[in-house]
Amino acid sequence: MPQNDQPSSAFDVATAVRRAEGPVLVADLDPTWEVGGGILNGGYLLSVAGRAAVLDSPHEHPVAMSASYLRAASGGPATLTVTPGPAGRTLAHSLITLADDGGPVITVQATTATLGDEAPEYSEPAPEVAGPDECIDMAEHADKVPVPVQLPGLTRHVQSRLDPATALWALGQPQEEPVLRAWVRLADGRPADPLALLTFADVLPPTGFALGRTGWAPTVQLQVLVRALPAPGWCLVEARSSEIAGGWVDEDYRVWDSTGRLVAQSRQLARAARQR
Amino acid sequence: MPQNDQPSSAFDVATAVRRAEGPVLVADLDPTWEVGGGILNGGYLLSVAGRAAVLDSPHEHPVAMSASYLRAASGGPATLTVTPGPAGRTLAHSLITLADDGGPVITVQATTATLGDEAPEYSEPAPEVAGPDECIDMAEHADKVPVPVQLPGLTRHVQSRLDPATALWALGQPQEEPVLRAWVRLADGRPADPLALLTFADVLPPTGFALGRTGWAPTVQLQVLVRALPAPGWCLVEARSSEIAGGWVDEDYRVWDSTGRLVAQSRQLARAARQR
Numbered sequence: 001m002p003q004n005d006q007p008s009s010a011f012d013v014a015t016a017v018r019r020a021e022g023p024v025l026v027a028d029l030d031p032t033w034e035v036g037g038g039i040l041n042g043g044y045l046l047s048v049a050g051r052a053a054v055l056d057s058p059h060e061h062p063v064a065m066s067a068s069y070l071r072a073a074s075g076g077p078a079t080l081t082v083t084p085g086p087a088g089r090t091l092a093h094s095l096i097t098l099a100d101d102g103g104p105v106i107t108v109q110a111t112t113a114t115l116g117d118e119a120p121e122y123s124e125p126a127p128e129v130a131g132p133d134e135c136i137d138m139a140e141h142a143d144k145v146p147v148p149v150q151l152p153g154l155t156r157h158v159q160s161r162l163d164p165a166t167a168l169w170a171l172g173q174p175q176e177e178p179v180l181r182a183w184v185r186l187a188d189g190r191p192a193d194p195l196a197l198l199t200f201a202d203v204l205p206p207t208g209f210a211l212g213r214t215g216w217a218p219t220v221q222l223q224v225l226v227r228a229l230p231a232p233g234w235c236l237v238e239a240r241s242s243e244i245a246g247g248w249v250d251e252d253y254r255v256w257d258s259t260g261r262l263v264a265q266s267r268q269l270a271r272a273a274r275q276r
Numbered sequence: 277m278p279q280n281d282q283p284s285s286a287f288d289v290a291t292a293v294r295r296a297e298g299p300v301l302v303a304d305l306d307p308t309w310e311v312g313g314g315i316l317n318g319g320y321l322l323s324v325a326g327r328a329a330v331l332d333s334p335h336e337h338p339v340a341m342s343a344s345y346l347r348a349a350s351g352g353p354a355t356l357t358v359t360p361g362p363a364g365r366t367l368a369h370s371l372i373t374l375a376d377d378g379g380p381v382i383t384v385q386a387t388t389a390t391l392g393d394e395a396p397e398y399s400e401p402a403p404e405v406a407g408p409d410e411c412i413d414m415a416e417h418a419d420k421v422p423v424p425v426q427l428p429g430l431t432r433h434v435q436s437r438l439d440p441a442t443a444l445w446a447l448g449q450p451q452e453e454p455v456l457r458a459w460v461r462l463a464d465g466r467p468a469d470p471l472a473l474l475t476f477a478d479v480l481p482p483t484g485f486a487l488g489r490t491g492w493a494p495t496v497q498l499q500v501l502v503r504a505l506p507a508p509g510w511c512l513v514e515a516r517s518s519e520i521a522g523g524w525v526d527e528d529y530r531v532w533d534s535t536g537r538l539v540a541q542s543r544q545l546a547r548a549a550r551q552r
Contacts, residue, residue: 063524063545064344064496064497064545066342066344066385066497066499067385068340068342068361068369068371068385068387070361070362070369071362085344085346085380085383086346086347090523090547091496093344093346093383095371095383104361107361107369107371107385109342109343109344109383109385109497111344111496111497111545113524115522116522118521118522119521120519120520120521120522121520121521121548122454122487122517122519122520122521123518123519123520123521124518124519178398211398220340220367220387221340221342221385221387221499221501223342223497223499223543225497225526225543225545227519227521227524227526228519228521228522241398242399242400242530242538242541243396243398243399243400243503243504243538244396244397244398244399245394245395245396245397245398245399245503245504246391246392246394246396246504247366248339248389248503250501250503250541252541254518262518262519265518265526265528265543267499267501267541267543269339269340269387269501271366272397
């Protein structure tokens with residue numbers, strides 16, 4: 001299992017869960033996986049829950065994870081309570097509550113299964129995007145961002161190279177469609193796996209950034225489907241919104257691996273950032 | 277609230293929940309809302325859960341519902357246990373378990389809010405599709421389907437008119453892409469509302485039908501987002517799969533109302549029907 005091959009990976013350490021007394025698991029949420037203002041990234045929290053989901057499951061991989069985000073968390077000691085559901089040869093269900101000192105942070109419905117190496121019968125091709133080396137390194141271009149954005153901790157843990165076609169916002173030029181694309185990989189060099197894909201499925205800035213709205217868009221409910229084991233190398237992530245209305249926005253992610261295989265999908269409902 | 281305006285609607289009767297002793301709610305699952313073999317439709321079950329979600333919520337509408345489908349159900353007496361989560365002025369969370377005589381059927385994470393009539397700031401336009409009267413009435417054309425399909429009960433409760441462009445499968449001509457489109461409405465004449473949209477977000481045949489695979493594709497996990505209050509009239513539903521691999525398939529729904537407004541989105545992970 002990839003998550004055990006490289007125990008010194010920063011991602012593995014930050015998402016580790018271990019047994020405590022009774023059925024409860026414990027974790028130390030790393031405050032540096034934050035998206036601004038010390039608020040932990042929702043994808044990071046889901047990776048922690050994903051590790052709890054597979055710990056006692058007969059299956060290796062989180063293939064469907066639906067989480068309700070009850071309140072923001074900023075790191076520190078946490079507990080994970082796993083309530084097993086039906087389990088069979090193909091898949092197993094469980095319900096996970098991740099709580100910190102202030103109470104429940106997220107509740108997660110998890111489905112685990114064991115993904116193989118079968119070629120897809122049908123797979124949506126990846127969009128045409130320039131390679132990672134021709135894309136924009138956000139960390140190198142932070143000075144060009146027109147608003148006083150302090151790059152959040154998440155951008156140090158997950159390297160991202162923005163597709164120039166959807167990065168005009170970073171140069172102060174809003175685009176018409178709420179879509180962002182970037183190549184991403186873990187900064188610690190650890191290859192992506194289903195647990196890392198849970199983070200990648202919520203790793204980009206809010207799609208509102210593309211329209212020039214650089215406010216935070218807190219996640220309310222997020223579903224991630226992991227569809228295949230990713231090949232080594234960069235993953236291409238696309239986030240797109242279909243509707244912004246009444247203070248609500250959806251964000252729809254697709255993640256392709258370095259071979260162009262669709263490896264994950266997610267959709268979240270979030271509160272929309274206020275129009276600037 | 278629309279669900280109370282027409283108490284004699286067949287949909288309202290079939291999805292009704294009422295208080296029993298203590299915090300538990302009861303329902304009578306209607307066995308005729310089935311998709312074949314007496315298996316109840318997943319969207320119908322979610323509408324029942326949606327009614328439970330709003331019953332004690334400070335908010336009127338289910339806006340995000342994520343359900344794990346633990347086992348198939350075929351109708352009869354059921355209980356709904358609602359565990360309230362954090363509730364505020366904007367939204368409220370709860371966790372719902374729907375069980376029948378055999379035990380839990382679905383667990384649902386529900387987010388409720390109150391949708392208004394604000395015009396969207398951004399909304400993905402509906403695809404160009406012929407009007408309902410130029411589309412194919414599945415009930416009228418059942419004899420043309422090349423396999424011995426008995427139209428399931430669901431098709432009597434929800435009228436559907438198939439877009440000819442994605443209905444070649446019904447004439448024995450598989451298409452290349454796993455996408456289906458249809459106009460739908462409740463057969464009882466009741467206008468659509470957020471509760472009905474929960475059913476519409478899982479109402480079409482499996483997308484595999486488009487490829488000529490007419491097997492059942494049981495839902496494993498389904499998330500529905502309700503984005504707006506639908507206008508009266510037919511709703512346009514599109515279901516599309518992005519990947520079929522290793523026995524798994526995703527189905528991604530978008531629902532537009534008669535004015536072309538995007539009113540709901542859903543995504544589910546399902547077991548893929550075997551290739552014929």
